[in-house]
Amino acid sequence: MALSAHAWRQAQRQAGDLVGRAWPGADPAVRRIIGAVVAHTADGRRVLARRDLARRDRADLFLIGANGVTAVVVGSLDDGPAAVRHAEEACAGIRGPQGQVLAGSAIHYAVLGGHAPDPFRRLTEAEVPLLFRRDNAHLTRAQVDAITARLAPRLTGYAELGVKATASAPEERGLLDVADVAEDQLTAARQRPFESWQTFLHPHQQALVTRRYNGPARISGPAGTGKTVVALHRLRHLARRTTGPLLFTTFVRTLPAVHRATFARFAPELADRVEFTNLHSWARDLLDARGRPLPVDARAAATQFNRAWTVHRDDLADLEPNPAYWHTEIDRVIKGRGLSALEEYLAVVRKGRRVRLDAGQKAKVWRLYETYQEYLRQRGVHDHNDLVAAALDEVRADGPRYAAVVVDEVQDIPLNGLRLLRELAGDVPDGLLLVGDGQQQVYTGGWRLSDAGIPVQGRGEVLRVNYRNRERVLDFARGFDADNAVDDLDGAAGVTLRDAEVAAPGGEAKRWRGTWAELDEALAKAVRELPVPLGQAALITFSNTAAHRCAGLLKAAGVPVCALEDFAGEPDDRLKVGTVHRAKGLDFQGVLVVEVTRAGAAPAEQAELLARQRLVAATRARDHLWWAEVAE
Numbered sequence: 025m026a027l028s029a030h031a032w033r034q035a036q037r038q039a040g041d042l043v044g045r046a047w048p049g050a051d052p053a054v055r056r057i058i059g060a061v062v063a064h065t066a067d068g069r070r071v072l073a074r075r076d077l078a079r080r081d082r083a084d085l086f087l088i089g090a091n092g093v094t095a096v097v098v099g100s101l102d103d104g105p106a107a108v109r110h111a112e113e114a115c116a117g118i119r120g121p122q123g124q125v126l127a128g129s130a131i132h133y134a135v136l137g138g139h140a141p142d143p144f145r146r147l148t149e150a151e152v153p154l155l156f157r158r159d160n161a162h163l164t165r166a167q168v169d170a171i172t173a174r175l176a177p178r179l180t181g182y183a184e185l186g187v188k189a190t191a192s193a194p195e196e197r198g199l200l201d202v203a204d205v206a207e208d209q210l211t212a213a214r215q216r217p218f219e220s221w222q223t224f225l226h227p228h229q230q231a232l233v234t235r236r237y238n239g240p241a242r243i244s245g246p247a248g249t250g251k252t253v254v255a256l257h258r259l260r261h262l263a264r265r266t267t268g269p270l271l272f273t274t275f276v277r278t279l280p281a282v283h284r285a286t287f288a289r290f291a292p293e294l295a296d297r298v299e300f301t302n303l304h305s306w307a308r309d310l311l312d313a314r315g316r317p318l319p320v321d322a323r324a325a326a327t328q329f330n331r332a333w334t335v336h337r338d339d340l341a342d343l344e345p346n347p348a349y350w351h352t353e354i355d356r357v358i359k360g361r362g363l364s365a366l367e368e369y370l371a372v373v374r375k376g377r378r379v380r381l382d383a384g385q386k387a388k389v390w391r392l393y394e395t396y397q398e399y400l401r402q403r404g405v406h407d408h409n410d411l412v413a414a415a416l417d418e419v420r421a422d423g424p425r426y427a428a429v430v431v432d433e434v435q436d437i438p439l440n441g442l443r444l445l446r447e448l449a450g451d452v453p454d455g456l457l458l459v460g461d462g463q464q465q466v467y468t469g470g471w472r473l474s475d476a477g478i479p480v481q482g483r484g485e486v487l488r489v490n491y492r493n494r495e496r497v498l499d500f501a502r503g504f505d506a507d508n509a510v511d512d513l514d515g516a517a518g519v520t521l522r523d524a525e526v527a528a529p530g531g532e533a534k535r536w537r538g539t540w541a542e543l544d545e546a547l548a549k550a551v552r553e554l555p556v557p558l559g560q561a562a563l564i565t566f567s568n569t570a571a572h573r574c575a576g577l578l579k580a581a582g583v584p585v586c587a588l589e590d591f592a593g594e595p596d597d598r599l600k601v602g603t604v605h606r607a608k609g610l611d612f613q614g615v616l617v618v619e620v621t622r623a624g625a626a627p628a629e630q631a632e633l634l635a636r637q638r639l640v641a642a643t644r645a646r647d648h649l650w651w652a653e654v655a656e
């Protein structure tokens with residue numbers, strides 16, 4: 025309900041009177057702050073307030089609104105952990121939609137106009153409106169009421185304080201921003217029910233958030249099962265119980281910025297405790313900070329590889345004529361695994377690599393690698409693996425430590441990168457969490473966690489309920505679920521998308537086939553007919569060339585686009601465009617996929633990789649998927 029300026033002033037007056045009557049002897053500043061919070065009950069929020077404000081060991085107010093549940097202390101707090109325990113116990117077991125539960129890690133904590141230890145977010149009186157920001161609205165009015173109904177009887181010594189909005193004077197309707205803000209919050213919550221993960225988790229997800237692990241742990245499971253959601257909740261949970269920085273990292277360059285933005289909305293009080301960065305940026309920053317910068321020039325490195333290939337082509341072209349295959353062999357198998365001698369290479373099981381190599385052939389590949397290294401050295405050029413290796417040396421000698429490290433999309437991290445991240449976490453309980461899905465690997469050259477010396481036996485968890493993709497989208501994506509067995513990143517059988525349970529019915533998946541010449545019109549039509557806002561949609565391709573070409577078509581048709589490369593999670597109204605490599609880990613209400621098909625069958629390894637990339641692309645769509653196959 026939108027409040028008029030008049031109704032809003034009345035709500036503030038009523039709240040002031042109510043608070044004055046409830047705590048006649050209280051400090052006027054305290055009463056003013058509580059009054060400011062209580063006034064917001066006029067537009068649907070609920071407030072449960074403590075009768076005895078003297079005790080300094082628990083929240084004075086529980087605020088329940090579209091942003092979730094906030095335990096609020098007014099003035100100062102002596103015993104933070106006791107207040108957190110009290111709030112978590114009060115909320116434990118509160119039921120949400122579809123068998124979900126209110127997660128303890130979802131509760132916000134704030135101190136208004138006073139001091140408090142972490143995890144309380146300190147806000148001045150003037151900053152009270154930050155509690156009511158609209159960009160995080162994710163609960164409906166009915167959900168707010170249901171939570172309040174269950175929480176109230178559990179909070180002994182608290183009573184509900186609320187004011188009613190009076191009818192607006194007609195001439196004042198819509199005058200004040202606050203009215204629109206309130207309305208926007210509700211609209212946002214209705215439009216973004218999928219954001220309810222911020223407050224409600226499946227009991228299995230919730231268990232993984234709080235479970236104690238006395239060593240590295242792993243969460244796997246098919247696309248859309250909430251692995252990242254659990255990781256973010258767990259970071260929040262761990263941050264509240266530790267001191268020192270925490271790290272969330274992944275291989276994809278653009279993903280950490282998106283998760284940073286999500287986390288800042290979800291857990292603003294901890295935003296500066298958790299670092300969000302990709303593996304290579306982290307390594308580069310460390311070396312820069314230590315005065316040993318190692319600039320990477322991937323293009324110059326590729327040139328050196330090509331030179332080396334011309335020297336060794338005759339040795340290897342019979343086995344596989346495409347130099348890209350051997351480049352990947354060096355990138356992912358030899359350097360990615362940090363191999364430093366031929367003997368080590370001879371011993372390696374090259375998981376997922378199509379061309380089988382005997383010892384003599386491996387020796388030839390090794391010579392190609394050595395020539396490549398020599399050329400890099402001569403030119404002073406470094407590739408990404410060199411950066412990781414240098415950072416690993418640095419960290420082994422004397423590295424920073426994190427209270428906890430979470431690695432998302434772990435299936436694509438090179439093995440040496442994993443070793444680096446393991447060093448950062450150390451061997452402390454709850455130190456390292458690896459989150460991923462072997463079925464979504466979009467780069468070749470697999471490993472097992474045990475190859476990195478990371479033992480997760482007994483600490484491997486699997487999520488199975490897909491919350492992201494509506495049924496028809498999921499059915500479509502399952503078409504790419506190859507028969508190949510998927511591994512759980514540690515050698516055992518993993519759960520595939522086919523085994524995932526569907527949480528949301530409905531949805532829509534359409535297929536289109538044609539030529540580039542026909543795509544122009546078909547794409548414009550598909551965009552026009554998108555049943556979701558443009559800003560909530562993405563166009564995904566499988567190569568940069570196709571992405572550029574599609575972006576060109578869209579621009580010519582007057583569609584505002586934003587490269588996925590530049591997307592940092594801030595909402596806007598442009599269609600996101602990019603390759604599947606940039607889209608992984610993200611989701612959108614609507615997704616358009618443009619796949620360029622060529623006549624003839626791809627080699628098995630490539631076909632398998634492509635099937636996984638298709639599966640990743642299709643599972644980015646929540647509600648609506650349009651899949652174009654363009655014959656080249």
Ligand SMILES: Nc1ncnc2c1ncn2[C@@H]1O[C@H](COP(=O)(O)OP(=O)(O)OP(=O)(O)O)[C@@H](O)[C@H]1O
Binds near residue numbers: 492
């Ligand atoms: N408990 C939940 N309640 C409501 N929605 C949820 C819940 N958990 C996850 N979701 C929804 O599912 C989507 C996918 O979650 P998330 O990105 O964590 O999955 P994932 O397993 O990491 O996926 P992927 O491996 O495909 O990247 C989220 O954006 C969210 O909308």
